[in-house]
Amino acid sequence: MAEVVIYSSAWCPYCIRAKALLDSKGVAYEEISVDGKPDVRAEMASKAGRSSVPQIWIGDRHVGGCDELHALERAGRLDELLGA
Structure with a gap:
């Protein structure tokens, strides 16, 4: 399975929705929070x-x-993209 990386914010409804789709498919992903991290967001x-x-x-x-x-x-x- 392909590596999945998602940059997200804890209170973002779109982030929650995207992660819910990945979770429903049993996809493991690396989540990188941008909350309070302007360097990571940049x-x-x-x-x-x-x-x-x-x-x-x-x-x-x-x-x-x-x-x-x-x-x-x-x-x-x-x-197909996930290699599932």
């Missing part, structure tokens, strides 16, 4: 080209945020 923004959370990577591919993750699921492509 690192994420530099890598993603966006400063909003969540920002999600599956393997080397930046898939974007919650909406993009759910769009991949609806299109039937998420499992």
